[in-house]
Amino acid sequence: EVQLVESGGGLVQPGGSLRLSCVVSGFTFTTYWMHWVRQGPGKRLVWLSRISSDGRSTTYAASVEGRFTISRDNAENTLYLQLSSLRVEDTAVYYCARGGISPADTFFVWGQGTLVTVSS
Amino acid sequence: DIVLTQSPDSLAVSLGERATINCKSSQSVLHSSNSQNYLAWYQQKAGQPPKLLISWASIQESGVPDRFSGSGSGTDFTLTISSLQAEDVAVYYCQQYYSSPYTFGQGTKLEIK
Numbered sequence: 001e002v003q004l005v006e007s008g009g010g011l012v013q014p015g016g017s018l019r020l021s022c023v024v025s026g027f028t029f030t031t032y033w034m035h036w037v038r039q040g041p042g043k044r045l046v047w048l049s050r051i052s053s054d055g056r057s058t059t060y061a062a063s064v065e066g067r068f069t070i071s072r073d074n075a076e077n078t079l080y081l082q083l084s085s086l087r088v089e090d091t092a093v094y095y096c097a098r099g100g101i102s103p104a105d106t107f108f109v110w111g112q113g114t115l116v117t118v119s120s
Numbered sequence: 121d122i123v124l125t126q127s128p129d130s131l132a133v134s135l136g137e138r139a140t141i142n143c144k145s146s147q148s149v150l151h152s153s154n155s156q157n158y159l160a161w162y163q164q165k166a167g168q169p170p171k172l173l174i175s176w177a178s179i180q181e182s183g184v185p186d187r188f189s190g191s192g193s194g195t196d197f198t199l200t201i202s203s204l205q206a207e208d209v210a211v212y213y214c215q216q217y218y219s220s221p222y223t224f225g226q227g228t229k230l231e232i233k
Contacts, residue, residue, distance in 0.1 A: 103220075104219075
């Protein structure tokens with residue numbers, strides 16, 4: 001069974017940092033592009049970042065470039081998102097999602113999400 | 121960025137009736153090299169992550185009931201539920217993966233009338 005399990009969310013003050021993790025199982029992690037998507041309370045889904053199967057290529061949404069860093073550990077089947085300089089508007093559920101074998105592909109499987117709350 | 125606009129924002133349909141959700145893109149998501157539309161549809165039930173229903177505008181994912189279908193090309197797309205079931209209550213999103221940043225529509229909330 002394909003599974004993606006996020007962790008690392010929580011309450012953080014504005015300007016703070018967090019590292020989110022996404023542990024995957026049930027598929028060959030090293031084959032696929034991976035993505036992070038977030039959803040603010042009552043809001044639409046927003047794509048944040050993607051990373052190639054080998055970790056060498058990354059892309060970010062303008063709203064998070066320079067503040068968030070995506071990475072992966074293929075030996076540990078784990079995807080990461082380092083969040084820095086957090087703002088109140090970064091409050092959201094953060095999902096990891098499995099893409100395809102090419103960068104332009106849909107998001108086939110999603111984790112359950114981890115909630116990040118930015119508040120003083 | 122490509123902007124996706126869904127209509128309507130909310131929809132109430134009787135059980136067994138047809139539900140239609142539209143998605144309009146600010147630019148074409150039809151790739152000339154392969155004639156594929158880079159457009160997907162997701163279903164998100166309350167408290168759950170999105171679930172992929174349709175990719176490439178009209179390709180049903182494995183396990184998705186046949187009552188769900190996608191159509192359209194270029195800038196205009198439609199998700200149709202042919203005979204609404206109670207378990208179809210959800211928010212539905214379209215998404216383009218033609219170009220980064222990948223963007224989603226604002227969502228359409230589907231309810232039972």
